[in-house]
Amino acid sequence: MIQVEEIYKSFGSNDVLKGITADFKPGKNNLIIGSSGSGKTTLLKCIVGLHEPTSGEVLYDKENFTSMHFEGRVPIRKQIGMLFQNSALFDSMTVEENIIFPLNLFTEMSRGEKLDRANFCLERVNLAGKNHLYPSELSGGMKKRVGIARAISMQPKYLFVDEPNSGLDPMTSILIDDLISEITQDFQTTTVIVTHDMNSVMGIGDHILFLHNGEKWWEGSNHQIAHTDNKELNAFVFASKFMQAAREKL
CATH class of the missing domain: 3.40.50.300 (P-loop containing nucleotide triphosphate hydrolases)
Incomplete structure (x- = not known):
């Protein structure tokens, strides 16, 4: 609480x-x-x-x-997980890289563990298989869902x-x-x-x-x-x- x-x-x-x-x-x-x-x-x-x-x-x-x-x-x-108003995705990173970003900063997970976590989060927001798209290729709603996936990647x-x-x-x-x-x-x-x-x-x-x-x-x-x-x-x-x-x- x-x-x-x-x-x-x-x-x-x-x-x-x-x-x-x-x-x-x-x-x-x-x-x-x-x-x-x-x-x-x-x-x-x-x-x-x-x-x-x-x-x-x-x-x-x-x-x-x-x-x-x-x-x-x-x-x-x-x-803490955060979803910002404009999703705040990194334009130069793929969907997968955006989700893994906080895991790189705050965990000692192996590369395989990070990928598993990213795939789990993408499935959770109904974007399975969208790993290698860039933000410019996403609709507004998809960007929000990627933002949610990144926000929950650390199991907040x-x-x-x-x-x-x-x-x-x-x-x-x-x-x-x-x-x-x-x-x-x-x-x-x-x-x-x-x-x-x-x-x-x-x-x-x-x-x-x-x-x-x-x-x-x-x-x-x-x-x-x-x-x-x-x-x-x-x-x-x-x-x-x-x-x-x-x-x-x-």
Whole structure:
């Protein structure tokens, strides 16, 4: 489990996060939602150590990640998988080489073991046999799936996903959501997803954290959203659904 306790983050005089406290549970799809500028991505970056909180603590299974020096964080970072918004694949590397990249950095596996792991991950994301393609030869949805394959190559205990459905059509978005959800359940990962996609929220949102102006404004499941009387959350949900419907008509 990941816990954040009283996380504040400021950039100069701009207070982006204002005392966020939340638990992110293993085997669950933990979603962070909110409008642009609400602090979603900043919170994610504080959790993984890309930003240092101004104050507050991040705990991984009760270990205080925030107070650790760089060397002390390495064992936890080896258990983290990340899927970036644009997939962040290396254009000069094949699919197979992209997936093996973190294994080269952080493991002492033999070449054969790395290939076996890459093939397993490709099968898991339904891309078996695509080893020698380059990112330029892949569709947007395939790139996302390769990104997921790379993210799980180290068998992570914690999986972080930033806007997985950005730029994808609705059908492919559902496939990506289902894939992430299956991996979360099968491997009991603590999965944290930043998204603005209400289809994702309603489809796989086991636990949802709604941020508003840098504060935790609401917390609950996708089933509870339909019955909330939270004015700001209702406004966000309605606006998101309206915009998605408008895009699909274009």
